[in-house]
Amino acid sequence: MEPIITRHLGTPDLWRLDTYRAHGGYETLTKALQEHQPDDLITMVRDAGLRGRGGAGFPTGVKWGFLPKDGRPRYLICNGDESEPGTFKDRLLLENDPHQVLEGLILSCYAVGAHLAFIYLRGEFFLSARRVQEAIDEAYQAGYLGENILGSGMNLEVLLHRGAGAYICGEETGLIESLEGKRAYPRIKPPFPANIGAFGMPTVVNNVETLANVRHIVAHGAEWYNSIGPERNRGTRMWCVSGRVRKPGVYEVPLGIPLRDLIFDHAGGLEEGRTLKAVIPGGSSSPILTAEEAMEVDSDFDALQRAGTMGGSGGLMVLDDRVCVVQSSYIISEFYHDESCGQCTPCRQGTGWMTKLLHRIEHGEGRPGDVDLLLSMGANIFGRTICPLGDAAVWPVESAINKFRSEFDHHISDKRCLPGTESIL
Amino acid sequence: MAVQLSEAAQARIEQLIERYPTPRAVMLPALHLATQEFPYLDDEVCQAVADLLQVPMVDVKGVATFYTMFPTEPQGTCEVHICFNLSCSLQGARRLLRRAERQLGIEVGQTTPDGRFTLRGVECMAACDRAPMMYLNDELYGNVTEEKLDELLHQKSSGE
Structure with a gap:
């Protein structure tokens, strides 16, 4: 099957407005503003069954539907704080095809009635920052952003907001706190951002790839989108x-x-x-x-x-087969300890203890009972924190122990990695 | 005289305050600007930012110390950031990190006495397809080999 989002990625200078337009860019926006009411777009995205591409896979149309219709201003935030280890797709889109993301964002703002949107970009994405800012500037000049967009009466301001190095900003309420100029301590939910989000107003936070999908759903319709992928997992x-x-x-x-x-x-x-x-x-x-x-x-x-x-x-x-699962678990555990924001005790302390224990097991100093101790620590972190970072720290270690238990036990009995593995530490 | 940001930076911050829902939301943009103008963010710089945003200095300092990209102590002219998360470690990143330590004569987290290099092991930078990867300041280098690392460090230390 022909790719949808990445179809034109190999095109030189795709990040420029002219190139993007030469491949049909902003035609969808132009058409949608003439032919559709905002609610049509929400229905389309909901019927398409689009699920968020950031992590949780929550249905985007449903998320949009949670916004109360009470006349308060609404904000849309594009979550471009891609930081989950092993993930590098949003960077690819933002660096090479920022207008596609922007078109999806403008359509989404039209759908939910947002007049101010933020692109929260990971601080270390230096090239993306330049390309996205250039794309925003070009879009203002071409009349896709600003007041009375393409004569439709729609107004939209977009601000590029750079993060500054904190994994927790990928969590949507942490991101909102960060956007408000604070430490990125995730909030207790409820209230959910759809009701009380950024600056106390109804807010939707959507991932970069999710917004890019919106553009194609609006262009080709829910029925087309439903022809891709199994039920409940479209696109x-x-x-x-x-x-x-x-x-x-x-x-x-x-x-x-x-x-x-x-x-x-x-x-x-x-x-x-x-x-x-x-x-x-x-x-x-x-x-x-x-x-x-x-x-x-x-x-x-x-x-x-x-x-x-x-x-x-x-x-x-x-x-x-050369990789030691104790080592890979240790590296992952070290990451979550490093990135724990420090707000909740079970996560702040527990991730550190788990990392120490894994270090000790890996370095031949593990004691009998350490593996069970790890599991019990995990159980004491899991579900006891404000945001899912605690859970995220437990899943990889717990699953590694459950599935590769003998490898952990071998480290304790033989004080070293399994024969045939090569150290990655 | 109290420390101040450049006029251009101050003007930029004023401009952003107009566009954001609250002045405080300009915190991260303002601290990024300050980081470009000062070697690190000490109390005086935080105070200057606080005055512009009309928030207490401790709030600025609280934010500055939370995010890794805001230096709170002097950094080397060249910041060597080698990713040591899983995908990069699977391609030898931790060996590279130790090699960089030997080449620079410092440990991870330290700055060379001449102030030229700061070495850090950093978390996943979303370029795992180019593992192992590193940043030298704002420049990303992928598929870094030991030879490549030596060459780049040599270039940087000879001022190229």
């Missing part, structure tokens, strides 16, 4: 494949194709002589799959959930 996904594969990269495929096809066809499979050991399918927080599980599961949201893991942010990391 394509931009999978980010990395780790021990021959051709790491972003591959846009219809949701639901077998996960093994992504690894062995699209990403070129493993190096000669290596075998698949495990797969982390949806960013580093998603529970790990054994090779057997990964070979059987489909790539849609629901199939991955049934397999006990998740599609998450689409960051698929491949581990081959």
Whole structure:
């Protein structure tokens, strides 16, 4: 199948307005503003069944529908704070095709009635910042942004807002706090951002890839979108494949194709002589799959959930037979400890304890009972924090222990990694 | 005299205050501007930003110390940031990091005595298809080999 979002990505200078327009850019916006009422667009996106591409996979149209109609100003935020380890698709879009994201954003603002939108961009995305700002400037000049857009009476201001290095800003309420000029401490929900979001106003936060999808749904309709992917899992996904594969990269495929096809066809499979050991399918927080599980599961949201893991942010990391799962778990655990915002004690302290224990096990100082202690620590973090970072820290470690228990036990009894593995530390 | 941001930066901040729903929301943009103008954000710089945004200085400092991109101590002219998360580690990033330590004669997190380099192991920078990757200031380098690392560090230390 022809890719949808990434179809023109190879085009030189696609980030320029002229090039984007030469490939049909902003035709959808022009047409939609003439032919559709905002509610039509919400219905279209809801009927298309678009699910958020940032991590949780929540239906976008439903999210939009939560906004109360009470006359308060509404804000839309494009979440471009891509930070989940193993994920690199939004950067690709923002660097190479910022107008596509912008067109999706303008259409979404029209749908939800937002007159001010923010693109919250990860601070370290220097090239994206330049390209997105240029795209915004071009869009103002061409009349796609500002007052009375294309004569439709719609007004929209867009501000590019750069983050400054904090993983927690990817969590939507942390992002909102950060946008308001504060430490990015996630908020207790409810109230949900749809009611009390940025600056106390109704707010929707949508991922970059999600907004790009909106443009195509509005262009071709819900029925067309429903012809791609299995029920409840419509459309394509931009999978980010990395780790021990021959051709790491972003591959846009219809949701639901077998996960093994992504690894062995699209990403070129493993190096000669290596075998698949495990797969982390949806960013580093998603529970790990054994090779057997990964070979059987489909790539849609629901199939991955049934397999006990998740599609998450689409960051698929491949581990081959030389990789020690204790080491990979330690690296992931260290990350969540590092990025815990410090607000909730179970996460702030617990992620540190888990990392220390994993370090000790990996370095041959593990004691009998340490593996169970890790599981019990996880249970004391899980579900006891304001935001899902605590859960995100537990899933990878807990699943690694449950599926590769003997490897952890071997570290404690033999004080070293399994024979045949090579250190990545 | 109290520390102040450049007139251009002040004008930019004033402009942004007009466009954002609250002055405080201009915090991150203002701190990014301040980071360009000062070697690091000390109390005086935070005070200057606080005055522009009309918020207490502690609020500015609280934010500045939360985000890794706002330096609260002097940094090297060249900031060497090597990703050491899983995808990059799977391609040898931690070996690179140790090599950089040896080449620069410092440990991760330190700055060379001549103030030229600061070395950091950083979290995933969303370029795992180019693992192992690193940033030298704002420039991204992918598929970094040991030779490539040596060459780049050499270039930077000879002032190229």
